[in-house]
Amino acid sequence: MNYASFTAADGSPTWGVIIDAQAYDLGPTGLNLAPTLRAAVEQGIFGALGEEFRTAPVRPEADIEFLPAITDPGKVICIGVNYRSHQNETGNAAHQKEQKAPTIFTRFADSQMGHLQPALMPATTNEFDYEGEMALVIGKQAWHVAEDEAFDYVAGYSAYNDFSVRDWQLATTQWTPGKNFPGTGGFGPYLVPAADLGDVTKLTLETRVNGDVRQKASVADLYFTIPQLIAYITGFTPLSPGDVIVTGTPGGVGRFMTPSGLLNEGDVVEVEITGLGVLRNTVVPSA
Template identity: 75%
Template sequence: MKYASFTAANGSPTWGVVVGGTAFDLGPSGADLAPTMRAAVEEGIFGSVTEEQYIAAPAAPEADIEFLPAVTNPGKIICIGVNYKTHQEESGKTGQTAPTVFTRFADTQMGHLAPAIMPRSTTKFDYEGEMALVIGKEAWHVAEEDAWDHIAGYGAYNDFSVRDWQKAASQWIPGKNFPSTGAFGPYLVPAADLGSTDALTLETRVNGETRQKASVADLYFPIPELISYVTGFTRLSPGDVIVTGTPGGVGLFWGEGGLLSEGDVVEVEITGLGTLRNTVELEN
């Protein structure tokens, strides 16, 4: 089943399930099962909603809803850099012995179909198609063999990057935290519904042209290792997000015309998780 966060008919943020092209409101403005997607994860509701629970909830055609980030208010967003060998090779960052980690702020996120805002202070706006996972229970010093039990679900992510700000110093945080540059969605799919992530393919397209394509099995540091490493230095809570890394083919290394311009449409499609689509707009 696909879950999503979106704007309710009364204009308030809510969450629910999307079934057969219809979005059912399970938040305070609807069935009131939990106030947010994060709360649904915390309370163990996410992944267990039944037809009996959602069928009587207020509903709207999926095409009519305004998507919000799949998890609108995560306590932490931990991003992993250069975590596919193809991206390591194109960027010259091979031979890693530990994951490259940076943080993204929750208020920089946006949803499916929302504009990706290109800052006026950059000439190097880029895409990074990735798969994100959401933590399902308290996680601290998690062993690799126990990592899968701590995942609530997965979604597509586009870590839009402001490369000149990112490259200005050794720390990447400024280039990764401009407003409306962290796209997350359209859906959050329960881990139990998805099966093995090794069977998933990630593809990023710009104006219909495939720029990135890789199997999630090609992660340099696999998901269990990432969870174990991250929880070795910070405690994760339900609703927290780990963005697992991007394959080779980012615009910076694509060649002439690889970077993004106003009006470009960027899609990140992952098997079973849907297609996340955003159009680049220039900052007002």
């Protein structure tokens, strides 16, 4: 079942499920099962619906405005250089073979946008790039989680586009500035329960720019696996329901293409992951 955050007919934020291109409002303007999708995860509603959703107010999916799948995560933790193909294109493969822990940076929740919302290219850069990724959402309090128990803490999965402002990212060894401009964290369109997907290592991630395939990889190609990521992250910070881990991007980013594949105004970027739908954002200059 596809869950999503979106705006109600009156423009206020809500959430619900999307079935057969129809959006059922389960939030404050509908059945009011929980105030947000994050709260639904915390309360155990997410992934546990019966047929009661069919009594909710409904609108065509084409009429809703998508919000980030989780609009109010307490933490968004991103993993850098975590596909072997991306390690190779960055020239870091030899170093990565000896790396004992994942590269981690954070993204602020207010830098995110939803499906079909513009990706805002800052006026201060000519180095705007895409990074198609798979995100996971934590389903329960997680602290010092063992690898063999890690999947028990995952509520669901979604597509993510970690749009990157490369000159700001690479100005120092700390990447945070280049990863937190407004309107650069595409998240959605749907959040799909983990139980609906089965073995996520069998999923395929594909990123397209104006229809041209730039990235394509199996989730099985992650260098640090999902259990390893959860175990490591919860070794230094507790995670709460609704927190997000963005697991890394494959090779094929624009910066390392010849000629350059960096983004321009009007480019349409799509991230498609098996079973998670297509996240689509168009590049627009930031005001």
